[in-house]
Amino acid sequence: MTDGTASRSPARRPGGRSALVRGRILAATAQLVARDGIAGFRYEEVAEVAGVHRTSVYRNWPDREELVAEALLQYAEDLASIADTGDLRRDLVDYLTALANGLDTPFGQALGLAIQPTRESSTVRQTVARILEQRGAAIRQRVNVAVDRGDLPPFDSTFLGEMLSGPVHLIVNRGVRPFTRTDAERIVDVVLAGIRATVPSR
Amino acid sequence: MTDGTASRSPARRPGGRSALVRGRILAATAQLVARDGIAGFRYEEVAEVAGVHRTSVYRNWPDREELVAEALLQYAEDLASIADTGDLRRDLVDYLTALANGLDTPFGQALGLAIQPTRESSTVRQTVARILEQRGAAIRQRVNVAVDRGDLPPFDSTFLGEMLSGPVHLIVNRGVRPFTRTDAERIVDVVLAGIRATVPSR
Structure with missing residues (x-):
């Protein structure tokens, strides 16, 4: 038995493959990976935290790495897109604020662990x-659109992304103080002003 | 028996408390913490990697957390100080380059794991x-000295440190490309120019 809903389903999806059950399992996985690491978390505990039978976890994700990978992708x-309101500063500040909120969840913390380059599996x-x-x-x-519009001089947009999101990761991971919208504004203002001051316009 | 040198020592320091043995144990600890996490590494393997008897590890560091803490402090x-050559840009570029090199060692990777705020012990x-x-x-x-000299307008030096070292952590931890001195120069140039452009001089 996995759960009542799935076992009564006429589509015969064994192991509770409903979106709800899957979502609960992935959230529980992120929570436990954040606490115990990718090598340390236990399937039994995922099932317990998710409130499902452990066969639901084993059947849907026989591969431990696939389970972690899906939890991260969830x-x-x-954070896979940035709004374009026409106001570059505002769009970047909104994005960094959303990034900080995302990093401060079990999913974000699991991602932070998985970033460590020497440790994890290829999946x-x-x-x-x-x-x-x-x-x-x-x-x-978003940066390339701004450059095309003349809002910003041409600049390596990969590097600009690192300059903006690096301090966000550092402040959130360190956990000494909360990351605020004022932090996001200061980061964006200093980086945009620094690029405008050091890079010649087209 | 712990090791030959220590057991013959007239000072009777049991457990190989010589600087050499301690250094080897701490280096091995950092290496294994970087690979297996703080909860995952094994004393037996520390002894094996360090080339000492395992009692040397147990006697000197009966507390696992103390062992990890000392390995990190080592x-x-x-990276606890920055040179003052009078050239702020150069001193900061040197520091970020040294930081990147430090983060890319087993010690730095162990520190990166330990930064994750939800997981570790209080020690x-x-x-x-x-x-x-x-x-x-x-x-x-170093920044406050620069402000006193008029090299930089007065600015929150904690925040400036986060703006400078955040991108270094991100690039090194991500591990997609090597961190170069050119990266350090671009970071310092953009941040210093951004501060000069946004903060009024005294």
Whole structure:
């Protein structure tokens, strides 16, 4: 038995493959990876925290690394794009604020652990690389639009993304103080002003 | 038996408390923490990697957290100060380059794991906080000297440290490309120019 809903389903999806059960399992996985690390968390405890039978976890994700990778991807989608309101400063401040909120969740903390380059399996590392690449692409795209409009001189948009998100990661991971919107504004203001002052306009 | 040198020592320091043995044990600890996490590494393997008897590890560090904390502190001293050559840009570029090199060692990777705020014990967390505080103090001191000399407008030096070292942590931890001196120069140039452009001089 997995759960009541799934076992009564006419579509015969064994192991509770409903979106609800899957979501609960992935959230529990992120929570336990954040606490115990990718090598340390236990399937039994995932099932317990998610409130499902452990066969639901084993059947849907026989591969431990696939489970971690999906849990990370679940969280990544929220930060895969940046709004374009026409106001570059505002869009970047909104993005950094959302990034800080995302990093401060079990998903974000699990991602932080998985970033450590020497430790993880290729499945997890590829997933992390894909998530970070999506975020990098989102920043690059927004910055390139700004450059095309003449809001910003032409600049290596990958590097600009690192300058903006690096301090956010550091402040959130360190956990000494909360990251505020004022922090996001200061970061964006200093970086944009620094680029305008050091890079010649086209 | 612990090791030949220590057991023949007239000072009777049991357990190989010589600087050499201690150094080897701490280096091995950092290496294994970087690979297996703080909860995951094994004393037996520390002894094996260090080339000492395992009683040397147990006797000197009966407390696992103390062992991790000392291993982290071993690495911290190199980055606890910044030179003052009178050239702020150069001193900061040198520091960020040294920081990147330090983060890319087993010690730095172990520190990166220990930074994750939700996971570790109070001994390890206090040590991490102390290391980061020392580094923050080093940057603050050098920046405050620059402000006093009029090289930089008055600015929150803690925040400046986060703006400078955040991208270094991100690039090194991500591990997609090597961190170069050119990266350090671009970071310092953008941040210093951004501060000069946004903060009024005294």
